[in-house]
Amino acid sequence: MFRFVHAADIHLDSPLRGLSGQEGDNARRIRKATREAFENLVTRSIEEKVDFMILSGDLYDGDWKDYQTGLFFVAQMGRLSSEDIPVFLVYGNHDAASQMTRSLNLPPNVNLFGTHHAHTFLIPDLSVAIHGMSFRQRDVTDNLVPGFPDPVPDMFNIGVLHTGLGGLGGHANYAPCSSGELIAKGYDYWALGHVHQGQVINRTPYIVFPGNLQGRHIRETGPKGACIISVNEGAVADLGLLAVDVVRWEVLTVNAGPEDSFSDIINRIREEIRTVSGEMDGRLLACRILIEGKTKIHFQLESSREPLLAEARSAALSLGSSVAWVERVVVQTEPMGIGVDEKEETSFMDLAQILGKAKDDPELLKMMESQLGELVQTLPYDLRIDNEDIALKSAIDREYGELLSPVIRFLLADIREQGQKS
Structure with missing residues (x-):
């Protein structure tokens, strides 16, 4: 043997x-x-x-x-x-x-x-x-x-x-x-x-x-x-x-309930990290947080990417300096009724429709091709064939409409969030 x-x-x-x-x-x-x-x-x-x-x-x-x-x-x-x-x-x-x-x-x-x-x-x-x-x-x-x-x-x-x-x-x-x-x-x-x-x-x-x-x-x-x-x-x-790995990568899913507040989401992120990191046997947990669910704070989450990531990383550090590290927070929630009047809702939907058409605008896509196409081809070979960044992948694959989608979503979310605050 x-x-x-x-x-x-x-x-x-x-x-x-x-x-x-x-x-x-x-x-x-x-x-x-x-x-x-x-x-x-x-x-x-x-x-x-x-x-x-x-x-x-x-x-x-x-x-x-x-x-x-x-x-x-x-x-x-x-x-x-x-x-x-x-x-x-x-x-x-x-x-x-x-x-x-x-x-x-x-x-x-x-x-x-x-x-x-x-x-x-x-x-x-x-x-x-x-x-x-x-x-x-x-x-x-x-x-x-x-x-x-x-x-x-x-x-x-x-x-x-x-x-x-x-x-x-x-x-x-x-x-x-x-x-x-x-x-x-x-x-x-x-x-x-x-x-x-x-x-x-x-x-x-x-x-x-x-x-x-x-x-x-x-x-x-x-x-x-x-x-x-x-x-x-x-x-x-x-x-x-x-x-024998010393850092273990995981995707952690956090559910956003209908009535949850921003603080509720952060607390749920902290508890999810605490639970999964306890299974790492001393390894560092490197994680991406995926937030899902239908919630009243959808637009707040969409328009708060930078503070949301900072809060998630803070939540990880609060468990210990070498327990976990948050690579990214991805918001995939859906909006629910927010009680706006009919005129405001109609105006917002008209704007959303106009921006949504940008993905299919031939002139805009042609301009993006001329500005991004040559730049992407200068990237190292291995980065072009093996990458995990959604926006970068869309640029590499010349799917410029897909590249615009997250920009449009963020812009609409920010407009809606500002409208709710006013």
Whole structure:
């Protein structure tokens, strides 16, 4: 019997999003999260006395800013080397050979798969054969599976591959292949990387994405970590999750009742954060607050985005300086009868109709295209294909009518709120 750890998509020193202009202990903790999660992985692997580790690509997040990223990785590999734990590594699209201008010699316990063809490393004492191939460039559009070696007889065969597996989960379809092709290869376990949501695609043989090691933004919610696999008599006996994330992202939904006040909503946000943070086992809760419901204060909430976010962050801090951090507050409430006279309501609805037509105004959309189109194309590739900001996504997708929608909603809410105050 033996055990191994399968991890992928570590993205060491990746800049976590949503932190622009943010300072303090929580912001610093979030910025260091990918390193701390990797340290946790190494610590847990040593504690669990695993026989080897597999890293299935995107160890880095692109070219290093300086050598500190590489030195950190080497230091962690040194910890595993002192425990006689070998590591088998493929490079994916983010750390492809063409992406990196700096490099360091790897410790002897790290076995790196080459970029020219699939190669096999053997662990004779465990009767294990590990087959893999690294990315030479970021945009690998060829199916690499046909070039993988045949399984070694009388050994437990593992394939290590960074792949989109047909564009699973909306990820770029690098090294495209199908699960049927992986099954047909005859291996006992496929250690995949690239898809950030952990999932078991197949069980005979096992085809597994462990997900990324540390959630980096609100689209990467829930527990994150690596898989730990037990093999007995040539077959997978158990597969579990080693949760090593230090910051956990969650979307918290708060209901706004018909008669709730602004203070009621803030108190409800505080209680929701208190409840969920109590389930984090010491991790920092990074959350987005979603406010729903039909309420008389709909327009007040819509027109008070900045003070609402400040109050939500204050509510989180009131629970302790390192308990939770609020990334954003999203208002999705609906208005209810507010008792305005018929003339005022008619005027407001006329204005709403006029502004609403702006989304379909050809001249306005053409102007936005000319001003935003070229600017968007200058954004980094990964930001354009993988972003969670609704407004930014609308601009990238050239959906300028959708880009106007939140602006119009905010303007109408502010007009209505000011009207109620007068």
